[in-house]
Amino acid sequence: MSDTLLRVAGVSKHFGGFTALDQVSVDIRRGERFGLIGPNGSGKTTLINCVSGALRNDGGSIEFEGREISRLPAYRRTRLGIARSFQIPRPFKSMSVLENLVVPLEYVAHRGSLHTSDTWAEALEILRRIGLADKAETPSNRLTQVELRKLELARAMAARPRLLISDEAMAGLSPTEVDEILAIMLQLNESGITIIMIEHIMHAVMRFSQRVMCLDAGKIVCEGAPTEVVKNPDVQRAYLGA
Amino acid sequence: MLSFSFELLLESIVFGVLLGCFYAAVSIGLSVAFGLLDVPHVAHPAVMVFGAYCTYFLGRYGWDPIVAGLALMPVFFLLGMALYRFYYEAFEKRGAEAGVRGLAFFFGLTLIIEVGLILAFGVDQRMVEADYIGKSLAIGEMRIPFRMLVAFGVAVALTTGLTLYLSRTFTGRAIKAVAQDEPALRLMGANPVRIKQWAFGIATAVTALAGAMLIIVGPVEPSLDRVYIGRTFAVVVLAGLGSMTGTVAAGLILGISESIVLMQFGASWAPAVAFGLLLIVLGIRPQGLFGR
Amino acid sequence: MKARGAGFWIGAAVALGLAGFATGTIKNEYFFFAAYIVLMYVVLATAWNILGGYAGYVNFGTAAFFGVGAYTSVVLIQSIGAPLAVQILAAAAMSGLLGFGTGLLTLRLRGIFFAIATVALIVIMETVFINWRYVGGATGVQLLRPAPIAPFESYTKMLFVVMALMAVAAVAIARYIETSWIGRGLRAIRDSEEAAESCGVPTLRLKVFACTVSGALMGAAGAPMPMYLQFVEPASTFNLNYSIGALASAMVGGTAHWLGPVIGALLLSSIQQIVTVTISNEVNVLVVGVLLVVFVVGAPEGILGLLVRLRRRVAALVSR
Numbered sequence: 117m118s119d120t121l122l123r124v125a126g127v128s129k130h131f132g133g134f135t136a137l138d139q140v141s142v143d144i145r146r147g148e149r150f151g152l153i154g155p156n157g158s159g160k161t162t163l164i165n166c167v168s169g170a171l172r173n174d175g176g177s178i179e180f181e182g183r184e185i186s187r188l189p190a191y192r193r194t195r196l197g198i199a200r201s202f203q204i205p206r207p208f209k210s211m212s213v214l215e216n217l218v219v220p221l222e223y224v225a226h227r228g229s230l231h232t233s234d235t236w237a238e239a240l241e242i243l244r245r246i247g248l249a250d251k252a253e254t255p256s257n258r259l260t261q262v263e264l265r266k267l268e269l270a271r272a273m274a275a276r277p278r279l280l281i282s283d284e285a286m287a288g289l290s291p292t293e294v295d296e297i298l299a300i301m302l303q304l305n306e307s308g309i310t311i312i313m314i315e316h317i318m319h320a321v322m323r324f325s326q327r328v329m330c331l332d333a334g335k336i337v338c339e340g341a342p343t344e345v346v347k348n349p350d351v352q353r354a355y356l357g358a
Numbered sequence: 359m360l361s362f363s364f365e366l367l368l369e370s371i372v373f374g375v376l377l378g379c380f381y382a383a384v385s386i387g388l389s390v391a392f393g394l395l396d397v398p399h400v401a402h403p404a405v406m407v408f409g410a411y412c413t414y415f416l417g418r419y420g421w422d423p424i425v426a427g428l429a430l431m432p433v434f435f436l437l438g439m440a441l442y443r444f445y446y447e448a449f450e451k452r453g454a455e456a457g458v459r460g461l462a463f464f465f466g467l468t469l470i471i472e473v474g475l476i477l478a479f480g481v482d483q484r485m486v487e488a489d490y491i492g493k494s495l496a497i498g499e500m501r502i503p504f505r506m507l508v509a510f511g512v513a514v515a516l517t518t519g520l521t522l523y524l525s526r527t528f529t530g531r532a533i534k535a536v537a538q539d540e541p542a543l544r545l546m547g548a549n550p551v552r553i554k555q556w557a558f559g560i561a562t563a564v565t566a567l568a569g570a571m572l573i574i575v576g577p578v579e580p581s582l583d584r585v586y587i588g589r590t591f592a593v594v595v596l597a598g599l600g601s602m603t604g605t606v607a608a609g610l611i612l613g614i615s616e617s618i619v620l621m622q623f624g625a626s627w628a629p630a631v632a633f634g635l636l637l638i639v640l641g642i643r644p645q646g647l648f649g650r
Numbered sequence: 651m652k653a654r655g656a657g658f659w660i661g662a663a664v665a666l667g668l669a670g671f672a673t674g675t676i677k678n679e680y681f682f683f684a685a686y687i688v689l690m691y692v693v694l695a696t697a698w699n700i701l702g703g704y705a706g707y708v709n710f711g712t713a714a715f716f717g718v719g720a721y722t723s724v725v726l727i728q729s730i731g732a733p734l735a736v737q738i739l740a741a742a743a744m745s746g747l748l749g750f751g752t753g754l755l756t757l758r759l760r761g762i763f764f765a766i767a768t769v770a771l772i773v774i775m776e777t778v779f780i781n782w783r784y785v786g787g788a789t790g791v792q793l794l795r796p797a798p799i800a801p802f803e804s805y806t807k808m809l810f811v812v813m814a815l816m817a818v819a820a821v822a823i824a825r826y827i828e829t830s831w832i833g834r835g836l837r838a839i840r841d842s843e844e845a846a847e848s849c850g851v852p853t854l855r856l857k858v859f860a861c862t863v864s865g866a867l868m869g870a871a872g873a874p875m876p877m878y879l880q881f882v883e884p885a886s887t888f889n890l891n892y893s894i895g896a897l898a899s900a901m902v903g904g905t906a907h908w909l910g911p912v913i914g915a916l917l918l919s920s921i922q923q924i925v926t927v928t929i930s931n932e933v934n935v936l937v938v939g940v941l942l943v944v945f946v947v948g949a950p951e952g953i954l955g956l957l958v959r960l961r962r963r964v965a966a967l968v969s970r
Binding site for chain 3: 448465469473476477585626627633634
């Protein structure tokens with residue numbers, strides 16, 4: 117089995133006259149912890165939208181486990197093993213926290229199965245692992261910020277992904293809360309899940325990532341070990357302006 | 359079989375161009391309200407018919423319809439601002455799940471307006487009189503009704519005026535900006551809600567004049583809003599949301615298609631043209647001709 | 651919400667029992683005439699809610715599906731004199747097909763485009779049937795009722811019971827969808843379609859499914875209409891009032907639960923009957939429009955939502 121889990125080759129995306137992604141290429145290795153950084157509007161979310169299927173890329177190819185996925189709808193990609201969390205949490209507001217997790221369990225892992233009690237039990241187990249078990253019956257529109265972020269991650273976990281993409285899961289959280297989320301994500305990676313993390317909180321990205329890539333204006337600026345990327349003058353220019 | 363005559367076809371096309379510009383002018387309020395501001399304003403045609411009836415009402419006191427339409431514009435401007443404010447407070451503020459309710463609200467509003475008109479004016483058709491209604495202009499073999507020329511003239515003036523306003527003035531460009539990137543606008547210190555309110559007011563004011571044109575072009579009845587839902591949304595969707603030039607192009611396409619169908623197949627098929635066009639556009643190219 | 655199966659079916663049996671009792675005891679034909687309409691709106695509102703309430707896609711075109719169902723019956727009656735049961739099944743199939751096609755074409759788009767497309771459906775269907783000579787064109791066609799099936803003495807009473815059975819069936823289907831994984835998927839779509847997709851929910855398929863079932867039920871509700879009125883013509887068959895009634899009943903009653911459209915239809919349809927007879931049809935539409943706006947703005951969860959809140963408040967008072 118190949119070492120490359122996700123291959124992004126020459127991916128471009130345009131919105132009218134605006135180029136959001138310009139020939140972006142990167143290979144993500146199985147089991148890797150990959151950080152994606154860049155200033156606002158650099159195309160990070162657009163890139164993961166193209167990978168997850170929320171958007172269709174205009175050019176280039178995206179291969180997951182050797183299979184071309186750029187024509188597949190998002191739900192198919194989830195079933196293949198790609199899960200993502202959203203920058204602004206999108207809970208299913210009419211459902212309880214527990215029920216939020218039952219949705220991906222029913223539609224991905226337990227598809228076609230008749231054992232509904234297993235599904236709810238597994239959902240509760242995931243909540244326990246992530247520290248939300250006491251909020252299981254709470255309506256999801258009544259959670260705090262950090263609880264919402266945890267729910268986003270829990271829901272992505274419930275899809276039993278091989279690749280998890282988190283989009284600024286720690287934005288606006290306190291340092292302790294950031295550590296909590298980081299610990300969860302390290303745990304997930306240890307259990308075998310490849311993780312792409314988009315973050316602005318630099319120390320979190322540095323601690324977490326084995327490799328980092330910086331985007332600016334839709335193009336790759338630099339890619340490599342975290343310490344090198346951070347020292348790269350182009351990266352610093354991207355963040356601080358020319 | 360299909361009867362074909364070059365003169366008839368030419369007359370159809372000329373009539374279609376005039377009709378098309380009229381449709382464009384009638385839809386431009388919706389282009390702003392729905393295309394730019396993203397308000398699910400299915401009550402737009404009903405507001406226009408209401409404007410037509412207001413014009414009729416003033417006409418009973420001797421007001422010329424165009425003058426009445428112009429006079430109604432500031433009143434409708436204020437009404438539009440109030441309506442947007444209400445919509446914002448009740449629905450938009452509460453987030454995306456209010457989308458269904460917003461639609462249902464405007465649907466309910468349409469019903470209320472339509473029935474209100476029936477109760478106030480009855481179901482019979484109402485007309486308005488003016489010097490330019492009833493006479494025709496003869497060009498060669500063709501007879502072009504004056505009222506169509508008048509509507510065409512007003513339509514061109516209205517569309518040009520609004521397009522210039524949106525691209526040249528500060529508030530106009532702010533309106534376009536709020537459609538494209540609301541957070542950025544907020545960061546620049548402008549209040550997007552105020553701008554949208556202003557824009558919706560303008561869209562409604564324009565609709566008042568559109569109503570005046572409506573009753574100039576032909577008699578009106580309260581249920582007229584139903585066929586115009588198809589026409590205005592067909593134009594706005596075919597144009598591509600938020601495109602003013604697109605609205606003109608789409609209006610022309612609709613006007614000419616309807617005119618040709620009218621000539622070939624008769625009046626019983628004409629209402630279906632707009633709706634059929636709408637379905638085709640939604641099925642093949644939902645972003646329209648010039649859409650974002 | 652776990653389905654309390656026994657409770658529902660007992661309630662349904664009671665309702666049907668009442669219907670049967672009514673046909674045996676009430677002599678006034680007008681009662682069944684009016685009750686048929688009320689039950690018909692229960693079916694229409696329940697059908698509407700499967701797509702509109704559960705998935706959040708507003709359908710303005712109930713009249714189109716209803717009308718296609720009615721005209722399917724007309725075609726079958728005129729061509730082969732088909733019995734009512736066959737008419738209903740065929741009508742459901744045709745309208746279901748229409749729902750499937752419309753859904754496939756327009757449910758990829760945002761809700762408002764789907765809504766406007768459904769308005770287009772009404773006009774297009776009406777235009778088609780106005781121009782179709784076989785079913786009477788614009789002037790319409792008159793139909794003769796066959797003899798009612800035993801033990802019914804009057805055809806109207808028979809239609810009333812048929813509609814009561816249809817109402818129970820429609821509600822049972824809606825309830826099944828609502829409490830199953832399908833319903834959860836639809837709710838996920840309504841709450842956040844993008845998140846649903848990323849959770850593995852095949853959003854387009856589920857939406858098209860809901861639209862097909864919804865359309866089929868509306869068509870079924872339209873099938874007995876030609877026999878009910880004994881006269882069918884396009885303008886009144888594709889009347890927007892059917893769309894209004896279905897939508898308003900569901901939104902006023904409450905869209906989250908299958909009971910909502912039932913309550914809404916019973917209430918609104920009764921009001922409509924009374925107002926139309928005592929005042930006028932126009933005022934009737936005005937009343938419905940005003941109720942719709944009032945509820946959508948002030949009580950978005952409908953009558954059901956108000957009842958739930960009331961029960962909570964009473965429980966809080968009692969527990970002090």
